[in-house]
Amino acid sequence: MGQLRQRFLKLQQAVHPDSFGQKSETEKTWSEQQSSFINKAYQTLRDPLARAKYLLEQGGVHVDEAASLDDPDLLMAVLDAREQLEEAETDEEVAAIGAENEKRLRETMKSLAEAFAAGDLDRARDLTIQLQYWTNIKRAVNEWSPGKRVELHH
Numbered sequence: 001m002g003q004l005r006q007r008f009l010k011l012q013q014a015v016h017p018d019s020f021g022q023k024s025e026t027e028k029t030w031s032e033q034q035s036s037f038i039n040k041a042y043q044t045l046r047d048p049l050a051r052a053k054y055l056l057e058q059g060g061v062h063v064d065e066a067a068s069l070d071d072p073d074l075l076m077a078v079l080d081a082r083e084q085l086e087e088a089e090t091d092e093e094v095a096a097i098g099a100e101n102e103k104r105l106r107e108t109m110k111s112l113a114e115a116f117a118a119g120d121l122d123r124a125r126d127l128t129i130q131l132q133y134w135t136n137i138k139r140a141v142n143e144w145s146p147g148k149r150v151e152l153h154h
Helices: 002-015 025-046 048-058 072-087 091-118 121-143
Strands: none
Touching: 002 025, 025 048, 048 091, 048 121, 072 091, 072 121, 091 121
16 A cells, blocks of 8 residues: 555646646646546545445446345344444453454455456455445444444445
8 A cells, every 4th residue: 555655645746736826727627637536546546445346347347335245144243243332331342343343354355356366256246245344344343432323334
């Protein structure tokens, strides 16, 4: 990711609107559009879920927020994590749930990279949906507070 950030900063420096203050309106507009495009591309590439969805779309496969898998083991694991979060009473309990989820995220991203490398878009789609679930658990862990209902969006 360090190379990605360096490339992003270099590109932004070249097209940033502040550098086009003395240019024509056409050049200023172009600069704003390019800067916006580069920002969006950078945000997409640095977020594993957004990156996976983008790569799938390039292959003609769409994954939306409501996509789900017919995988009972995965669904049970997600429901179990949600239940653990709802029952958690301490920051330490939540940290343990978060650590386990981070492990799941890493494993899923590794498998996802392998699926993309092999050109297996069906597997990549399923793993992207799985990543969506784990990303939502991560969000719930980060938003946890005692007694708060855990909302998972997929």
